Amino acid sequence: MFRKQSQSKGRTLRPSQQRRDWRVGPFSFKRFMTLMQREWRLFTSNQVAMLIFIGAPVAYALIIGLVYKGAALRDLPVAVVDLDNTPLSNKLIDALDANQYIRVARVMPAADNPRSLMVDDRMAAVITIPDRFEADIQQKRHPEVNVDVDGANMLTANYASTGIQTTLAVMNAGMEIEGLKKKGTPAAIAAEQFESFKITINRYYNPSSNYLLFLFPGMLGTIMQQVFLIVLALSFAREYEDGTFRDLVRYTRRPLNLLFAKTVPYFLIGIAIWFPLINIFFPAFHLQMPANQWLFYLVSVLFLSAVTFMGVAVSIMMKNQLKATEVLMVIATPSFIISGQTWPLEYMPKGVQMLSNTIPLTHYLQAFRAMTTYGATAVELKPQITALLILNGVFLLMAWGALRYKIKRAHII
Structure with missing residues (x-):
């Protein structure tokens, strides 16, 4: 009996007798459809992805159409x-x-x-x-x-x-x-x-119609805002995914302490990037620097802090990094179009103007242009500075409230 077993083990099966591996077998339409159905279920189970994939093109088309509805500037x-x-x-x-x-x-x-x-x-x-x-x-x-x-x-x-x-x-x-x-x-x-x-x-104020002077500050500010939002989207959302949120709260149960501990490093890195970026590239491309450097630093700090609190507020509210990033990109993508940098804000519909005023980039670009082209003073920039201070307060309050709720829900407090 043992001999028969050994012989059967050592016998080589003919190819026709071997069991085919279905993963490398011939194309099967049924398996293909099964995989497609599986992917569809995964996609429909992600509500944020569905909203972005289907709703974002419609929303962006609507926003762009409303912004440029007039086709030409009049009056x-x-x-x-x-x-x-x-x-x-x-x-x-x-x-x-x-x-x-x-x-x-x-x-x-x-x-x-x-x-x-x-x-x-x-x-x-x-x-x-x-x-x-x-x-x-x-x-x-x-x-x-x-x-x-x-x-x-x-x-x-x-x-x-x-x-x-x-x-x-x-x-x-x-x-x-x-x-x-x-x-x-x-x-x-x-x-x-x-x-x-x-x-x-x-x-x-740009007598030579320098297109770089017209566009460069706006694009640079938009990129900086998007980079900030992407990085900050990962701050608290990653803690949820990795299961380290409870460990984080053991250091302190005060929401403000946690909030500033998580955001100050990113804020300082942003300042270390933004200020040298302006001071290097503006002279390199022969662009006019803001006349009042200290006023420029003040407005930039308010802009970066508002973007920081905005990003971290969304990160706290979302369950994972992917959803936080998706939501922030939906907010950030149309921000340049509706900022008033190219098409004047006052010629947009009231609803678009209201949306634009909730985004820090709008007020920062207005202040930046006024400083570089008109040499505006702090008094002349009072509307933009006030708006940035309000946005800082609103986003900070949102982040604090959301974090406090998350801590209570985790039964830490």
Whole structure:
């Protein structure tokens, strides 16, 4: 019997008698469908993944469509300094106000510093009609209309320039042609001589229309916010996954102590990265640095702390790292589009504006542009500083409340 067993063990089976391994066998449609069904069950069991995969494209398409719904900027506010105050200058002002791209928001008899209207009153441009404008035209002296355009936002500057130049050119031609026709000049000849007044356009705050200056700060700030949110998404969520949350709380039962102990290292690393990044790359690319360095540091600290508390609040609320990262990326992805860095925030729907104001990046980029292009002071940046302080408080309170709840739920307190 033992011999038979040994013989059977040592006997080599023919290939047809060997059992085939189904994993390396021929293609089976049934097995393929089974695997697909398994993957579908895994996907549908992850609610966050389903929300992002299905809801995010719809939500982003809706947001982008609402942001750029107007297709073109209209009714950009401009100021007119009318030093002449005659029927002809009033006619010119009415023509400017009728243009689709601009609206005359203010008319003043004089202005000591027209450029200050761009900074303080957020005018897209300032048109100055000179003294004796009507009289000089009648006497063929060709007076000069001066146009100062705010070039900080290239998009608004281009629309404002187009609207102003078109209106002034039409008025210029119309005045000259009508004057020549009254003198008996044939219409064809009159149409060739159509300059009643000169037009001078000056661009300030990025006069060369440097696209790098326009885009670089916004993209850099967006990347910094996303990096912060990704890293901080892992802070508390990893403790839950690894089962070390109870061990963490044994060090202290105070939520604020835990909160700052977990966030301060990331915050300090962020400062150590962000400040040298600006101080190295801005001069390297010949970009204007903020005039007030200490104000820049203050606003940057408020921005980084707000992003830190925002990220850690979501990390505390989510059960694992993947979900925390997914939620924060949903928040961060459209932040640049709705920040107002390219398309002006005031031309977006109210709902989008409200959403934008809850994201730290919006207020930081507004402050950053004001510091680099206008040389804004702390008083002028009060709205942005106040907004960042409020967001810091709100996100800190959310993180503290969520962490306190998690500790109580774990029966630690």
